[in-house]
């Protein structure tokens with residue numbers, strides 16, 4: 412692991428590190444994450460006013476405003492995105508987009524590639540994050556209760572109907588929680604049930620591992636480059652609930668392979684984790 416930006420005892424700060432470089436990694440990490448949270452809270456409050464004035468209430472159209480604001484955040488943190496495969500989003504009609512979920516910072520990567528008319532599935536607790544909860548609500552995010560499989564399933568089957576009727580794409584994090592290990596957690600099946608119920612394609616999106624520049628365990632948070640790849644759609648027309656496991660496994664394998672390739676992780680390491 413590269414040395415964190417903070418200066419350890421005995422190592423003089425490099426001039427380019429500035430004041431933040433002289434702080435311990437823990438303080439540096441806390442400051443940068445704290446700044447991210449404040450930025451999100453302040454920008455959400457301002458964007459909420461804009462959303463209400465322009466679109467009048469909760470609608471997916473607000474995602475355009477949120478996307479425009481969040482796309483500026485990367486400059487504050489020295490993050491660069493290298494995006495490939497955006498043309499794969501150009502499917503006619505609705506689709507399920509699935510991607511890996513590493514951190515709260517993912518919102519920047521999400522907004523970097525987010526297509527129009529696309530809402531995310533999020534845990535209901537996000538609603539209580541003050542102005543961030545408000546903006547997420549206004550953007551049309553679908554809230555689920557992860558602690559109740561039956562209620563989550565009910566919400567998802569309602570979404571299967573409305574996404575087709577309203578021509579909306581739905582973005583799901585199939586790992587179901589954040590995971591910043593450089594690998595994928597086993598996928599939950601909700602996204603794939605949803606795709607098959609609605610008979611819409613699944614479009615996998617993979618972000619390279621953050622571990623070289625961001626690691627909450629070691630308090631690492633520096634600038635860095637994130638490779639993003641939008642993979643070709645996987646059709647679900649004609650598939651039935653019996654095919655959910657196969658579809659889930661297929662997406663998982665493709666995304667894991669892509670994650671390792673984008674992160675420069677040797678393929679023989681695949682089986683050792």
Ligand SMILES: CCCCCCCCCCCCCCCCC(=O)SCCNC(=O)CCNC(=O)[C@H](O)C(C)(C)COP(=O)(O)OP(=O)(O)OC[C@H]1O[C@@H](n2cnc3c(N)ncnc32)[C@H](O)[C@@H]1OP(=O)(O)O
Nearest residue numbers: 454455458480531533534560563567587599600601602604
């Ligand atoms: C302007 C400034 C702004 C600044 C702020 C920026 C804001 C940006 C806005 C964007 C907001 C983005 C929000 C992102 C939020 C990210 C998250 O919150 S991630 C966490 C929440 N998401 C998920 O959890 C999705 C993934 N989870 C699932 O899909 C799950 O399957 C589940 C539906 C939640 C249910 O989970 P669980 O109860 O753990 O059960 P499983 O093990 O998955 O399944 C059990 C069983 O049930 C079957 N099943 C699952 N789903 C269905 C279904 N829809 N229909 C039928 N059956 C289903 C499953 O197959 C299992 O059965 P089996 O026999 O074992 O196969």
Ligand SMILES: CCCCCCCC/C=C\CCCCCCCC(=O)OC[C@@H](O)COP(=O)(O)O
Nearest residue numbers: 448451452514515518539540541543587588589
């Ligand atoms: C008045 C209440 C004030 C609350 C203050 C909250 C401050 C937080 C402010 C900004 C944080 C920005 C977060 C942007 C949205 C992030 C969405 C996200 O990444 O959620 C995590 C969720 O996917 C999985 O959760 P877990 O990994 O299971 O856990």
